[in-house]
Amino acid sequence: MTETGRCEHMKKQEPIHQIQTKKDSLSREEQQKQHEFQKEAVVHLNSLYNYALHMTMNPDDAEDLVQETYLKAYRFFNSFERGTNCKAWLFKILKNNYINRFRKNSREPGKVDYDLIKDFYHSIKDTRSDTTEAESDYFHSLLHEEVYQALHSLPEEFREVIQLCDMEGFTYEEIANMVESPIGTVRSRLYRGRKLLRGQLEDYAKKFGFNTNNNTEQ
Template sequence: MNIYRIKNMSSSPHKKNAPAQKNILSEKEKIKQQEFQEEAVGHINALYNYALHLTMNPDDAHDLVQETYLKAYKFFDSFEKGTNCKAWLFKILKNNYINKFRKNAREPGKVDYDLIKDFYHSIKDTQSDSEDLNAGYFRSLMHDEVYQALNSLPEEFKEVIQLCDIEGFTYEEIANMVESPIGTVRSRLYRGRKLLRSKLNEFAKKHGYNTDNEETP
């Protein structure tokens, strides 16, 4: 066997290989695998939560995250090293979501509270074995209400608040993800938070929480 042949085999080991060798990675692929695991796999929980928020369904979220990683791994060479990998993955997930689900999704801004209830129940069933899930915390009315308040916002406000406050992305990263100028992101955050505040205040009053701002002069 000449060198050319060996080289050829290692660059496409999945082709024409004996079954015992089919899972052997080339050196280049090993490096890629290692880099991918270090850079990308650690963001799986954040991606899963984002996918849950978008799809409101654990099975769809599962598929969406899986497809996102498949695509990301395939195109990992196009990831610009030194930039935020989490932002890159979120962008892929969002694009996937638009292509796959959004055509049939609910109208932005409209909230189906039954859907949210179902979502909580289904996610609770799926995750009931998870050691990270504190049942008391989960059932807390406060958290449900905050979740519902956030979900009741128009899609464009909800999205930027999620990306900024929950995921901690910068304005520049968010602007890139939602394909709008930074000024738009800023004003959506401002208006979204204002709207959210009035919804949370309503809830707080209803349940006897103190809404006075003690620090106000």
């Protein structure tokens, strides 16, 4: 009665209409999988694309990475533990893909290519999503690009946890699983990363003539 059982009896010479019937019954199962996959996994496409962009700094590579991730995720969708965070599962696949494909050729860790970041940012910002303009706070007056550069000036292990936590909203447990480190390490990386970032943002604030003092003295 199983699909595989039926397939064992099939020969290449089978009449087209019979193959068609079997195709239909097969695809019902596939259709269900597709439906579930789209509901659970495809909804995270934008997040994955942004994460890939941050890692590769190249829109074409980011697209490839995301495609590869979805292809793999679809193939192994049965192994996804239902009820757990599908986005976290996808991010982990994406990260592994990235390590396998790109990291070997990447720039030296700790070296920041500001021109690359700038070029990248300008090449892509026209397609950006809407952002919430607002708040009079001096830090909020900083250009997006400056914040972007500050984030990218951090060593990767700090940038990674900040992105996963502050931009993607993962829990410490999920992040620990993704970066394959204990929760205590995630905590301390976030602490140190935010401190470094704060230092960077203050430099930018000074550079652009903003008041970096929290108190509202003039």
